[in-house]
Amino acid sequence: MTIGVLALQGDVREHLRILTACGASVRPVRRTSELDGLQGIVLPGGESTTIDKLSRVFHLREPLVAALRGGLPAYGSCAGMILLADRVLDGLPDQQTFGGLDVTVRRNAFGRQVDSFEDDVRLEGIDGAAMHAVFIRAPWVEQVGPDVQVLGRVEHARDPAAAGRIIAVRQGALLATSFHPEMSDDARVHRYFVSMVRETA
Numbered sequence: 001m002t003i004g005v006l007a008l009q010g011d012v013r014e015h016l017r018i019l020t021a022c023g024a025s026v027r028p029v030r031r032t033s034e035l036d037g038l039q040g041i042v043l044p045g046g047e048s049t050t051i052d053k054l055s056r057v058f059h060l061r062e063p064l065v066a067a068l069r070g071g072l073p074a075y076g077s078c079a080g081m082i083l084l085a086d087r088v089l090d091g092l093p094d095q096q097t098f099g100g101l102d103v104t105v106r107r108n109a110f111g112r113q114v115d116s117f118e119d120d121v122r123l124e125g126i127d128g129a130a131m132h133a134v135f136i137r138a139p140w141v142e143q144v145g146p147d148v149q150v151l152g153r154v155e156h157a158r159d160p161a162a163a164g165r166i167i168a169v170r171q172g173a174l175l176a177t178s179f180h181p182e183m184s185d186d187a188r189v190h191r192y193f194v195s196m197v198r199e200t201a
Ligand code: GLN
Pocket: 044, 045, 046, 047, 048, 049, 077, 078, 079, 080, 082, 107, 108, 136, 137, 138, 139
């Protein structure tokens, strides 16, 4: 089983490391041919507008969208969540996403005054202690379609506007989190994704 990490920009190395620790063989994906034979793909955190632009420059956008429509399992963290969303609020005017997740996300939703924050969150389907989640200029999910499963919400917000906001979702073979599990030593989200990939394969 090989899982790719879209390697146009962002925290690619962290995802490769944690997926390897989960027992997956991994491959950075920069060109179309590197999509061949993948059983899953991770869209990393970084800057969604940059990843969007580079995906068009490198002619990766079309084949990647086709692979996602064809059922390739994908996990997006932070910018990756934005890229999987069908609808974006507060994006750049020409910003496109790959889509697939029937959600509306708000980019940089938690506001400039709290560029980054941390919270202990519990995710449905992930057992054990609450997960220490790192949010960096993160999106939240503002609206979900009927087939989307909400896996987690902000639990201890300083800002009342952030309280209870959706920060983890799943729809079939697509998984997304607002936070960056690849930046902590907690491999449980990646393990969850690896098991989704196994189920699909
Ligand atoms: N704010 C970034 C964006 O719009 C996401 C930040 C992140 O991935 N840490 O893409």
